[in-house]
Amino acid sequence: MSDDYVFPDLPLPDIAPGTSLLVAGPTHGGVRDLASRMIRSPNGEGAIVVTTNKSAERLVRDYRDSGADVGPDTLSIVDCTDGSGDVAEARVLSVSGPEDLTGIGIRFSDAYRKFASEDIKRVRTGVFSLSTLLSFSDLQTASRFVHTLAGRIGKTGGIGLFLIDPGMHDDRTISTASQFCDGRIEVREGADSAELRTRGIPDDSDYWRAFDTHD
Amino acid sequence: MKILCADPSPGDRTAVREALGDAGYTVREAESLAEASDTLDSWGPVDCLVTEHELPDGTGLELVEHARNTSPDAACALYTDASFAEIDTEAFGDVVVEYLPKEAGPDGVVDFVEFSAVSRTQTAYPLPDDEQARIEALEPYAKNPGAFSDSVDRLTEIATELFDLEAAAVGLVDAHEEQFVACRGRSFGRIDREETICTYALLDHDVTVIEDVQADPRFEGNEGLIEADIGFYASAPLVTSEGHAIGTFCLYDSEPRSFSERNRELLSTLADEAIAGMELQQQARGETA
Numbered sequence: 001m002s003d004d005y006v007f008p009d010l011p012l013p014d015i016a017p018g019t020s021l022l023v024a025g026p027t028h029g030g031v032r033d034l035a036s037r038m039i040r041s042p043n044g045e046g047a048i049v050v051t052t053n054k055s056a057e058r059l060v061r062d063y064r065d066s067g068a069d070v071g072p073d074t075l076s077i078v079d080c081t082d083g084s085g086d087v088a089e090a091r092v093l094s095v096s097g098p099e100d101l102t103g104i105g106i107r108f109s110d111a112y113r114k115f116a117s118e119d120i121k122r123v124r125t126g127v128f129s130l131s132t133l134l135s136f137s138d139l140q141t142a143s144r145f146v147h148t149l150a151g152r153i154g155k156t157g158g159i160g161l162f163l164i165d166p167g168m169h170d171d172r173t174i175s176t177a178s179q180f181c182d183g184r185i186e187v188r189e190g191a192d193s194a195e196l197r198t199r200g201i202p203d204d205s206d207y208w209r210a211f212d213t214h215d
Numbered sequence: 216m217k218i219l220c221a222d223p224s225p226g227d228r229t230a231v232r233e234a235l236g237d238a239g240y241t242v243r244e245a246e247s248l249a250e251a252s253d254t255l256d257s258w259g260p261v262d263c264l265v266t267e268h269e270l271p272d273g274t275g276l277e278l279v280e281h282a283r284n285t286s287p288d289a290a291c292a293l294y295t296d297a298s299f300a301e302i303d304t305e306a307f308g309d310v311v312v313e314y315l316p317k318e319a320g321p322d323g324v325v326d327f328v329e330f331s332a333v334s335r336t337q338t339a340y341p342l343p344d345d346e347q348a349r350i351e352a353l354e355p356y357a358k359n360p361g362a363f364s365d366s367v368d369r370l371t372e373i374a375t376e377l378f379d380l381e382a383a384a385v386g387l388v389d390a391h392e393e394q395f396v397a398c399r400g401r402s403f404g405r406i407d408r409e410e411t412i413c414t415y416a417l418l419d420h421d422v423t424v425i426e427d428v429q430a431d432p433r434f435e436g437n438e439g440l441i442e443a444d445i446g447f448y449a450s451a452p453l454v455t456s457e458g459h460a461i462g463t464f465c466l467y468d469s470e471p472r473s474f475s476e477r478n479r480e481l482l483s484t485l486a487d488e489a490i491a492g493m494e495l496q497q498q499a500r501g502e503t504a
């Protein structure tokens with residue numbers, strides 16, 4: 001049986017363990033919906049979400065509304081917002097703000113370690129969003145942060161999704177962020193629905209394909 | 216590989232040093248922020264820093280901040296029993312560090328070093344896909360870069376005249392620094408890899424042109440470039456016959472400017488000439504050794 005991460009309700013190929021992906025698209029164009037669905041873990045997997053815009057409470061509510069099974073044993077949230085952090089359905093690790101990449105990084109390390117100690121070997125990580133982190137830090141610091149996270153994800157056979165809004169950044173910033181990732185998923189608004197295409201993912205064509213959003 | 220371990224606890228320090236020593240690493244110890252800072256200043260760039268957060272005269276994050284200046288590429292970890300509540304990261308939000316609770320033990324430290332330091336996962340710049348092979352290909356040239364100066368220097372002279380630019384240089388980019396074989400119009404010493412534009416140029420085996428360096432987000436606030444008055448940059452990689460880019464043939468000017476397709480072709484030719492000459496010299500040296 002393959003160890004690849006699978007996304008049965010999305011037009012995406014299976015993704016090899018250890019892969020980090022840049023998920024690029026306009027903030028309200030289905031990109032967050034896509035990444036959130038990719039992050040939702042089946043039984044036996046863990047998820048870590050670094051959230052810079054939505055509080056842990058809102059994130060958990062979205063998960064519940066989508067029918068996802070959430071609990072503190074399988075969902076860790078590194079919350080960079082001003083939320084209370086008081087959520088029963090997730091392990092919440094609060095950080096003072098999105099400018100504190102050191103604080104985010106050590107909490108991410110801890111969440112990963114906790115999953116490992118509970119014998120959860122497959123972890124899906126989402127950074128929602130890298131654009132916010134970039135707006136509070138210089139590119140070099142954000143690069144070190146992404147490199148560190150992607151390194152851990154690669155080593156442990158996880159999957160990592162780094163959300164970025166290309167409209168907010170210089171092309172060279174997007175290109176630099178891409179170079180720390182193994183591939184890219186691009187999202188756009190199509191005529192009737194959101195569309196995606198992949199770059200750098202083995203065995204997948206780079207054609208645009210529609211997907212339904214819940215946004 | 217050089218590793219610094221800072222911990223006020225002699226027992227913990229020794230356990231980590233012995234575990235890392237058994238794994239074949241060169242380790243120095245320090246029991247305080249001051250001693251560890253002195254070691255960073257005097258020992259040269261380290262590959263890895265493992266520090267307790269609570270030091271008698273400061274914190275581990277203060278030490279990591281110091282290391283980011285002296286050893287910017289170092290993989291850094293807090294190896295500590297301190298809880299998140301006890302680690303005030305807010306003032307050190309830009310240092311980025313791994314967190315290793317002491318329950319991970321010395322084996323956890325070895326595991327961290329073997330992955331993060333060897334794979335260099337805390338650099339602030341992307342690494343070429345063939346980085347390890349590239350470094351190995353560079354070794355014979357990096358031993359004595361001055362030996363290639365005469366032939367390469369003539370090419371930099373031609374380049375400044377040909378493109379009507381203020382400066383040209385040929386640099387070799389090793390694991391942590393760029394050193395220059397020849398400079399014309401500007402004088403460069405060794406430059407940390409995260410501070411040099413050539414780090415990014417190496418990622419692409421094509422000509423790199425940055426028409427306005429100061430407007431590029433990758434070099435925002437880069438004091439070295441501001442000090443050297445670099446407004447324009449173009450380079451072509453020095454690609455060995457095995458296909459590894461070991462450095463760059465670079466052009467600089469204080470003013471932003473454009474660079475035509477024909478100029479790109481000519482720059483690429485100069486870079487090919489430079490590396491071909493260096494390879495010939497290297498071969499001749501090997502035959503007479």
